[in-house]
Amino acid sequence: MGDGSKKDASWIDAEIDGGGFRDARLGERLRKLMRQLDNSLGQPIPMACEDWANTKAAYRFLANGSVNEGPILAGHFRATAQRAAASDGLILVLQDTTEFVYQRASPESIGFTKHVNSGQDKDGRWRQHKLCGVMMHASLAITLDGLPLGLTAARFWTRAQFKGLLALKRKVNQTRVPIETKESFRWLENMRASTSLLGDAARLVHIGDRENDIYEFFCATQELGTHFVVRTCVNRLAGNGKHTVAAEMAEVAVAGYHRLEIADGSWANLAVKFKRINVLPPIGKARRYPPLTLTVIHAKEVDAPEGRKPIDWKLLTDLPVECAEEAIEKMAWYAMRWKIELFFKILKSGCSAEKLKLRTAERLVNLLAIFCILAWRIFWMTMLNRALPDESPDCALTATEINLLDQLAGRAGRDLASSSTLSAYLCEIARLGGYLARKHDPPPGNMLMWRGWSRLMDIQLGAAIASSRYG
Template sequence: MSHDDVLFETLLQPHYAATEARISALDRGSVVLVPQDTTSLNYTALQKSVDGLGPIGTTAEGAQGLHLHSSLAVTVQGLPLGFLDAQCWARDPEEFGKKAQRQALPIEQKESYRWIKSYRAVASVQRRNPQLTLVSMGDREADIYELFAEAAGTPSGPKLLIRAKHDRALQEEPARLFETIRAQPIAGYQIVKLPRQKDRPARAAKLAIRFAAVNLCPPQHKAQLPALAIWAVLAQEEGAPPGTEPVEWLLLTTLGVENFEHACEKVAWYTQRWGIEVFHRTLKSGCRIEDRQLGHSDRLEACLAIDMVVAWRIYYLVKPRWPLQFPPSVARSNSPS
């Protein structure tokens, strides 16, 4: 693992190529979902014997380890095809606590640039496979205006499906994003099977679906960026069990959402994002990557690249099917779609 040619990115190149081959073999017109997500790898117990780690918690002196950002290609039925991009790094403890200074930096010099870098890796595959539709997905952390601007600048590139975090201003609208979409009529209801989590049993959630086309204004400190025309889909749970926080997803997408069926489709696709969380758990609990004792972060990263392929193979063989199958079971409202 300490050989100069045994590198994280080098080791994953054959897997990227094999993943693209599996994607290219899909039927013309198929949709490939590519959720991306970040997880931290905790080596605090080993930090005295491992060099090159960085803070992964809220303080520079706290938990130490590495960060991993993965982009996993899956079919709309949930079959994991492999990775299209992965990034691993250690945060510089000298830069910890300088958030205000980092905000003034261009996106290319920020840690959040990882989302755009992964999107560009997916875009490369999309260019070589124009017969397919690739959709880059992310949770609230991926709600970055530059990412939407990147997609808007490449209309033939991958589409985006991102859960909203920021209540952005809208063009020619007095209300902001969240208020505007919540004011839309309910188009119908969708049933989503939610998997079990730590202290939450699995359940079927009844989601009220709203959608609308919106024009986002750039943040004030990014006024040089263009306004963006996208679609918003809001899924709000009704009748959640007592003491349980109701599900509420506001999804932003560059895909057209012209009717209720389109909106349900995007919600169903978003549930496939959970698969990358399953993969990360497999990597930690199955491959036990956090127990590796290799003396330096570079060696840990090289070993991580191998374990990622192993964990993907385990996940591929299991092929979980907890998200709903589309078309969903729905109870339509009387509102026009």
């Protein structure tokens, strides 16, 4: 990729739909800008572009009124659908929302994300201020092995004002407000867009956290013939309407136990129970939406240690569950939701998305859309090392990159060509980012991969300059 040849930019070409722009020159500029940013991941635009002419061209592209996240991401969405079609088994579609926060002298040109407390005044009253920034709601398709296939939908927005919202919530029953008028409608929009993009709705399982506990969402999946696993936080009416889901689940016996490793390396013992329940819609929407027969899975930690809140998962799914093993399987699918958080982390830490200095929301969104593709690529390579370690390296790397890694490894006395596996080459990239590759070390993570990738791009640029000068 460093020399700008079409061969070295092949992965970028596969993720871009140059024809999505009315002006073909915009497609070419996007391709060049992506190549520059990929070669200098996490660096400011002037450093990535290297001179004033390219920097000015990048800023003009981002400010162009004909450019938005739609055509920027169109090629990537299409490539995601192709990767999904080539994959076997179920596809998990993870949804979540994140925010990118900025500090600006004139925040109104970007917009706001939320109110936060900023301390107390001299009378002890809490003061609040609005955070300047952009919201993003994304859907990420992954395989059951955790391999990220790419984004299937993404929406960006800002909030202009908040005045009166809390007062409105005290006066209006939110369950009676049409979902189409709420910000939470984004969950349905992304689910529908993802299902339309990937096709074969029965093969998809949409995964969401408690913010996704929306009755209209459940009904929409039934209409499309797709599936979901969502963590629930609403205790809805069930059965004949005279009791709740929680009351019915309280009478269900424990079906089995599951031992789960948590983030700090300790283990938790979960008591698992499940039941197929007739769940009723909110009272204010009973005429519009039908009752649904859903499976409720409840996993609660037994004998939790002091000082840590016990794990208590309550999941809803339209899929049938016949035994404890199937319930644990659905819990494992929900646990995969964490991968979209890792994707957001790469965006913010690897691509430095919150350090951008662009002045308007439109320009920020255009650059964030480009970063989404670059962040996916790093995430994909990281997980490819774990899901398909024995594949050939040319499925992810160009011939130039493979040759450079062979030379770098050779200088340290390592022979990559003898194993010729993808894992060996990706670990060599991670070594450039500080990975020690000791015998019992786990596979390298995303941060090591993007640091190593940045160094490899610098080395590749130096090699290209030396080759052009000395032959």
